[in-house]
Amino acid sequence: MNDIITSIRNWAEVWPLLIPISILLFYGRPAGYMRPLVYYVAIAFPVCLAITVMFNFYHQMPPGFKNNNVFYNVHSFIRVVFFSLFMIGLMKDRFVPVIRFMLLFYCLLVAANFILLQSPLLFSSRLFTTESILLIILSVLYFVRTTQDESATNWMHHPSLYVVAGIIFFEGVNFFTFLFYDPLSTERPLFGKATWTVHHITFVILCTLLAIAFRKSVNRVTHVHAGQQ
Amino acid sequence: MFMQASNDIVLMYVIGIAMMLLLIAGVFIVFLINQRKKLQYQTSVQKLHEQQQNQLIEAAVKSEESERHRIAEQLHDEVGAILSSTKLHFSNINSTQLDTQGQSLHEKSKELLDESIQKIRSISHNLHSTLLKEFGLNEAIKHFLKKTVTGTLVSVETDLDPGITERNQLTDLGIYRIVQELVNNVLKHANATRLSVTTKMTDKIFTLELVHNGKGLSQEEFEKLRYNPSGLGLKNIQNRIILLKGNIQFHRSDDENKVTLSIPAIEES
Numbered sequence: 001m002n003d004i005i006t007s008i009r010n011w012a013e014v015w016p017l018l019i020p021i022s023i024l025l026f027y028g029r030p031a032g033y034m035r036p037l038v039y040y041v042a043i044a045f046p047v048c049l050a051i052t053v054m055f056n057f058y059h060q061m062p063p064g065f066k067n068n069n070v071f072y073n074v075h076s077f078i079r080v081v082f083f084s085l086f087m088i089g090l091m092k093d094r095f096v097p098v099i100r101f102m103l104l105f106y107c108l109l110v111a112a113n114f115i116l117l118q119s120p121l122l123f124s125s126r127l128f129t130t131e132s133i134l135l136i137i138l139s140v141l142y143f144v145r146t147t148q149d150e151s152a153t154n155w156m157h158h159p160s161l162y163v164v165a166g167i168i169f170f171e172g173v174n175f176f177t178f179l180f181y182d183p184l185s186t187e188r189p190l191f192g193k194a195t196w197t198v199h200h201i202t203f204v205i206l207c208t209l210l211a212i213a214f215r216k217s218v219n220r221v222t223h224v225h226a227g228q229q
Numbered sequence: 230m231f232m233q234a235s236n237d238i239v240l241m242y243v244i245g246i247a248m249m250l251l252l253i254a255g256v257f258i259v260f261l262i263n264q265r266k267k268l269q270y271q272t273s274v275q276k277l278h279e280q281q282q283n284q285l286i287e288a289a290v291k292s293e294e295s296e297r298h299r300i301a302e303q304l305h306d307e308v309g310a311i312l313s314s315t316k317l318h319f320s321n322i323n324s325t326q327l328d329t330q331g332q333s334l335h336e337k338s339k340e341l342l343d344e345s346i347q348k349i350r351s352i353s354h355n356l357h358s359t360l361l362k363e364f365g366l367n368e369a370i371k372h373f374l375k376k377t378v379t380g381t382l383v384s385v386e387t388d389l390d391p392g393i394t395e396r397n398q399l400t401d402l403g404i405y406r407i408v409q410e411l412v413n414n415v416l417k418h419a420n421a422t423r424l425s426v427t428t429k430m431t432d433k434i435f436t437l438e439l440v441h442n443g444k445g446l447s448q449e450e451f452e453k454l455r456y457n458p459s460g461l462g463l464k465n466i467q468n469r470i471i472l473l474k475g476n477i478q479f480h481r482s483d484d485e486n487k488v489t490l491s492i493p494a495i496e497e498s
Contacts, residue, residue: 143259146264147259156265172250180238183235188238188239191239
């Protein structure tokens with residue numbers, strides 16, 4: 001039993017991504033504005049697979065393939081890029097230049113961080129914390145935008161709400177995990193490990209909400225087509 | 230000292246997550262309250278829009294009804310009176326003094342005059358709803374069917390619920406006009422030989438079924454045709470259905486076509 005739980009925990013960055021992937025495979029293409037998230041899932045899966053394989057088969061790995069930190073950094077970077085693109089595609093109004101500017105600024109920060117301050121081969125707590133701040137701001141912008149929206153769109157049942165709920169929950173909870181990652185991993189390694197379990201749980205929730213959003217978005221597309229016929 | 234610092238980090242971590250969760254919950258509550266308010270506002274606007282639309286339809290139906298009354302009265306009182314007077318004068322012509330051809334023409338003219346008087350009476354009664362007001366919906370439908378199919382190849386059957394007596398007059402008039410429109414459509418377009426009209430009242434829902442064996446409409450065709458600007462009949466039916474808060478269903482099969490009308494009962498005000 002313990003082995004099963006350990007396996008589930010050890011692969012907890014891979015199998016949650018299979019939930020939205022299987023929804024995409026079974027139910028087909030979601031709405032256009034969901035495309036960046038489809039790309040995110042498609043790219044995140046091999047990246048997370050690489051992270052987990054390197055971790056679980058550390059001793060069998062050749063010397064140059066023992067460090068999975070670079071993949072963690074890549075995962076964080078693509079999460080920001082694709083979720084920002086998703087927001088840009090969804091909002092299509094005065095918030096778009098703000099998000100574009102934030103994304104550009106983030107890219108410059110990442111470049112400066114890895115060129116001047118840190119090696120990309122190290123786990124960058126700074127990068128993850130910035131990711132959290134940025135995506136929390138984007139989520140708040142989403143809520144501001146939907147509050148000001150006067151169109152007939154029912155945002156309470158809109159697929160995007162599930163995505164934003166997933167992001168804000170994931171980033172909100174993990175902000176402190178990322179912020180205190182370095183001191184916790186050195187001073188309280190056991191507690192640090194436990195916080196990473198929290199990260200895994202929130203990642204499962206994020207992926208489940210992404211899957212629900214994909215499913216709901218496919219429903220909506222089918223409904224519109226049926227209405228047009 | 231070292232232990233104290235790490236304990237502080239753990240405490241900050243736990244408090245931070247708790248604060249963040251509270252903040253997220255707060256954002257969601259504000260969002261939900263706002264969206265619910267927006268939805269309520271939109272529903273009320275939509276209701277108002279529907280109300281306005283219904284008022285417009287009601288005004289149009291009422292004006293149509295009063296126009297029918299005016300035309301019926303003019304036909305009956307003016308044209309009918311002139312024709313009756315003409316008949317009286319015509320009867321006074323001594324046809325015995327005419328030759329055979331003249332007598333035949335005189336007879337033919339009298340027949341045509343009688344027919345015209347009958348037609349005027351019939352049209353006037355159709356436009357006017359006197360029978361409906363005096364004898365109720367069942368009698369009005371029976372009378373209308375009998376009168377309309379006379380001289381055609383269509384055989385009519387009726388099975389009208391005798392329990393339908395105390396109803397709102399406006400509702401009855403609406404149903405009567407819908408039946409008129411539907412039966413006229415069957416006679417004009419369906420090439421039917423059998424027609425049956427059944428009514429029943431169950432759980433305060435009035436249901437009327439019109440079944441015929443001719444060429445009928447499916448629900449999809451009705452939905453399409455009712456928006457056709459040239460087809461006034463189906464649009465009238467739809468307007469009256471909206472006004473009566475009812476529902477109409479067209480069902481087509483190989484051997485028979487059915488139109489089902491359901492109207493909720495409205496208490497007499």
